[in-house]
Amino acid sequence: MSTQLPIDSQTNEMLEVRPGKWTLVVISELRDGSRRFNELRRALGGISQKSLTTTLRDLERDGYISRSAFATIPPRVDYALTALGEELLELADGWRRFALRNRAHVVAARIRFDGLGTSVSIHVEEE
């Protein structure tokens, strides 16, 4: 096998490689230990409870987080990373470091690109 293993659609689908808008944010928020539903909700800022619910359920379904419900009054539910979730957290961190490191670079590239649009044709090269 010649290390020819590009990300294929299969892998993409199977493991939710393309996370929803909040997936990695939730994973990151659980880095320091378990959190309750509304704790997460507050910590995350703009998330709707529906999105949080579905994000959490999807993550639980795939085994990235565990859900512990206590039948107390008021009810209480704790969410925490599983071992697999911690691996995912590491990936998220790598992604975050990349983002922080290259933020300026990308923003600049974007501005440069957007600035070119107004002036006629795209630059062309001859061979």
Add this chain to the structure above:
Amino acid sequence: MSTQLPIDSQTNEMLEVRPGKWTLVVISELRDGSRRFNELRRALGGISQKSLTTTLRDLERDGYISRSAFATIPPRVDYALTALGEELLELADGWRRFALRNRAHVVAARIRFDGLGTSVSIHVEEE
């Protein structure tokens, strides 16, 4: 190490941390060098040309790939990774390795989860 740097929505938005369906697949496909539009299209399988176009343009806009157009007949356009794009490729590879390593695990977790109609206090399915 307080590591209080969770992925925030800002970072999320700014750097397209949440890639589109085809972003990482395209990046992966460029690992061995430049490719032409229809080469990519064929290699990727199910992608529509519109999706490929927008994916490529977005990646170019953010500085991950370069676009070289030749005014020949027939016209020809080459896409290739930039230095930044190669960094992104490494992230994609990390993701892919994770996916391959844990595929079975996640699929199993998913099946287990879906099988649990009858657990703790979450049994409201039937009517």
Add this chain to the structure above:
DNA sequence: CGGGATCCGTTATGATACTG
């Protein structure tokens, strides 16, 4: 408090037809 159900606007993606 945690979260299910529903309605609904925004975005993402695809199929198709056409052009320089």
Add this chain to the structure above:
DNA sequence: CAGTATCATAACGGATCCCG
């Protein structure tokens, strides 16, 4: 060949109301 334009649809995300 490498797109662009248009239309249609599916997935996503938010707001609201409801319940154990």
